[in-house]
Amino acid sequence: MLFSTFVYSTLLPAVFAKVQFLGVAIAGGDFGCQIDGTCPPGSAQLPLSNGPAQMNHFVKDDGINLLRIPTSWQFLVNNQLSGELDTSNLSKYDQLVQSCLSTGAYCMIDIHNFARWNGQIIGQGGPTDEQFASFWGQLASKYATNNKIVFELMNEPHDLDVDIWTQTCQKAVTAIREAGATSQMILLPGTNFDSAATLVSSGSADALLAVTNPDGSTDNLLLDIHKYLDVDNSGTHAACTTNNIDAFTTIAQYLRSKGRKGLISETGASSDASCMTAFCAQNSFINTNSDVFAGLVAWGAGSFSTSYVLSLTPSNQNGRLVDNALMKQCVLAPWNNSDSDNGAAPAPIPASTMTSLTPTISSTALIITSTLLSTSAALLTTSLSPQQSSSIKDSQPSINSNVLVLTDTLQDSTMATLAIATGSPPSPSGLGGLLTAQPNDPLPTMTQAPASATSAPANAAGSVSARELFLWGIVFIAAISLI
Numbered sequence: 001m002l003f004s005t006f007v008y009s010t011l012l013p014a015v016f017a018k019v020q021f022l023g024v025a026i027a028g029g030d031f032g033c034q035i036d037g038t039c040p041p042g043s044a045q046l047p048l049s050n051g052p053a054q055m056n057h058f059v060k061d062d063g064i065n066l067l068r069i070p071t072s073w074q075f076l077v078n079n080q081l082s083g084e085l086d087t088s089n090l091s092k093y094d095q096l097v098q099s100c101l102s103t104g105a106y107c108m109i110d111i112h113n114f115a116r117w118n119g120q121i122i123g124q125g126g127p128t129d130e131q132f133a134s135f136w137g138q139l140a141s142k143y144a145t146n147n148k149i150v151f152e153l154m155n156e157p158h159d160l161d162v163d164i165w166t167q168t169c170q171k172a173v174t175a176i177r178e179a180g181a182t183s184q185m186i187l188l189p190g191t192n193f194d195s196a197a198t199l200v201s202s203g204s205a206d207a208l209l210a211v212t213n214p215d216g217s218t219d220n221l222l223l224d225i226h227k228y229l230d231v232d233n234s235g236t237h238a239a240c241t242t243n244n245i246d247a248f249t250t251i252a253q254y255l256r257s258k259g260r261k262g263l264i265s266e267t268g269a270s271s272d273a274s275c276m277t278a279f280c281a282q283n284s285f286i287n288t289n290s291d292v293f294a295g296l297v298a299w300g301a302g303s304f305s306t307s308y309v310l311s312l313t314p315s316n317q318n319g320r321l322v323d324n325a326l327m328k329q330c331v332l333a334p335w336n337n338s339d340s341d342n343g344a345a346p347a348p349i350p351a352s353t354m355t356s357l358t359p360t361i362s363s364t365a366l367i368i369t370s371t372l373l374s375t376s377a378a379l380l381t382t383s384l385s386p387q388q389s390s391s392i393k394d395s396q397p398s399i400n401s402n403v404l405v406l407t408d409t410l411q412d413s414t415m416a417t418l419a420i421a422t423g424s425p426p427s428p429s430g431l432g433g434l435l436t437a438q439p440n441d442p443l444p445t446m447t448q449a450p451a452s453a454t455s456a457p458a459n460a461a462g463s464v465s466a467r468e469l470f471l472w473g474i475v476f477i478a479a480i481s482l483i
Contacts, residue, residue, distance in 0.1 A: 017289075018334075018335050018338035019294060021263070021296070022063075022064050022295065022296055022331070022332075022335045023066030023067055023108070023295060023296065024067060025069075025070065025110075025266065025297055025298070025302065026047060026051050026069050026096065027304055028046050029069065029071035029112070030044070030070035030072060030112035031045045035114045035156075035158065036116055037116025037119060038119065039072035039073070040074070041075045041089065044071070044072065046095075046303070047303040048092065048095055051096055051099065051302055051303075054301055054302065054321065055099055055100055057314055058103075059104065061321070062332055066108060067100045068108040068152070068265060069093075069096050070110040070112045071111065071112065072111065073113050074118075077135065081131060082131055084138065085138050085142075094142075097143070097149075101146065101149075107148060108149075108187075109139065109149065109150065110152045110155055110265070115156075115160055115189075121159075122168055123164055123165065123168035124161060124164055129171045129172075134175065136153070136175050137175035140176040140180070140181040141180060141181075143184075144182075151181070151184060151187065152265055153169055153186065153187060153188060153224070154189050155194075155266070157191050157194065158192055162191045162202060162203055166207040166208055169188055169189075169208065170211045173186055173211055174213075178214060185220045185263070187223075187224035187263055187265055188208040188211055188221060189208075189224035190224070191204050193233065194224055194266075195247075196225050196247040196248055196251050197233070197244075197246075197247040199254075200250055205223060205255075208223060222260075222261050223261070223263070224265055225251060225262045225264045225293075227244050227264070227282075228267060228269070229279060235268055238272045239272055239275075240278040241274075241278075242278065243277070243281040244267075244282045244285075245281065245285050248293075249285075251292075252293065261292055261293070262292065262293060263293065263295045264293060264296045264297065267282070267296065267299065268299030269310065270309050270310055270326075271311075271326045275326070275330075276329060276330065279330040280330040283296060284334040287335055287338045296331075300312060314327070
């Protein structure tokens with residue numbers, strides 16, 4: 001165990017990781033809101049009766065630790081743009097927030113106005129920056145002493161000048177901090193409905209990451225990220241046409257290069273067969289890149305019925321709340337089946353399991369299994385670079401460099417995990433077995449016989465170098481001596 005701890009903490013970056021926060025949206029307060037920012041207060045359907053039970057179930061039974069609670073600007077001020085927070089409506093909304101806090105989870109305040117008030121863009125012809133900042137200052141003042149409150153400045157801005165919008169966000173951040181909420185997370189949303197696919201290309205990410213706290217720091221200021229999986233990114237269609245790994249790869253690489261983090265505060269899919277594959281793949285990828293993605297919030301439950309196309313609302317079975325298959329398999333499983341590293345180290349980018357990509361391994365892979373190190377899971381380090389392929393079903397991973405395998409027998413669950421991460425599991429080769437591969441050779445499958453442990457590496461690109469063998473020989477000797 002001493003040696004395995006050394007490998008985990010020193011030799012290799014964390015691979016099987018998970019995001020710090022996993023959440024669900026408890027919707028209803030946003031009902032009636034349109035993308036032009038029209039949100040009639042009377043249309044809101046806060047889940048005051050079933051919401052608390054759902055939240056308790058998600059936290060206590062599922063282990064979820066973040067709940068997103070949408071509302072609207074109009075509801076909280078009772079349609080009085082320049083007014084104070086409405087006591088009656090705020091009290092109703094606060095019932096949900098307090099129910100959330102009582103579970104021990106983090107609670108996200110989501111203003112679901114699309115950066116608008118009744119058709120006019122905030123700070124760009126509509127409500128002034130000062131009105132928006134005043135609103136957020138009042139709201140932050142109410143929750144300033146609770147560090148488990150998360151402030152999402154705005155749901156899905158769109159069709160606006162992102163540089164001007166950034167100035168609006170800066171004033172809101174300053175108002176929140178000056179109201180006494182000095183340490184809570186604040187999410188900064190970009191244009192084009194905050195889509196992961198365009199946050200970088202639109203300039204939103206660059207602009208928003210320039211927003212600072214009053215002291216000039218960027219502590220707990222995170223990039224807000226949304227993405228759906230249907231044909232137009234609207235979350236209104238049952239079929240999933242992408243697993244979004246391309247989009248999340250781009251934003252992950254960007255955040256990593258900037259030393260910053262983002263949080264996916266809204267993503268969802270239906271229970272269609274296409275989504276059971278794609279949504280699971282997307283969420284596994286997000287968890288794997290927990291060094292830059294702090295959390296993932298799935299849409300949605302609350303006032304949605306179980307028949308809603310993207311429903312994650314649990315059903316009541318004999319007085320007990322039960323999650324649907326989508327929730328179990330694509331939200332909870334990718335998180336629960338991962339090891340948490342709290343984002344401590346950059347994770348490699350796994351291959352897509354749906355998009356038309358041919359993953360290519362471009363660096364040495366090391367696999368040390370449970371029998372050798374007396375650990376519960378194998379370790380894998382690899383760097384995958386996608387290449388376009390004309391056919392999904394005919395695409396096959398290929399190897400550009402070295403693969404070194406030290407393994408005996410992998411458990412089926414571990415093999416499945418490695419298959420997700422690499423596109424195909426490695427073949428077991430016996431203790432100390434070495435597998436060398438030439439460039440563009442297909443990744444070996446379970447049925448392929450590995451090379452003998454005593455066979456010499458080929459003298460060609462893709463073979464294991466003498467230096468690598470020497471170094472891993474030392475590792476192997478240390479393992480044997482310490483077991």
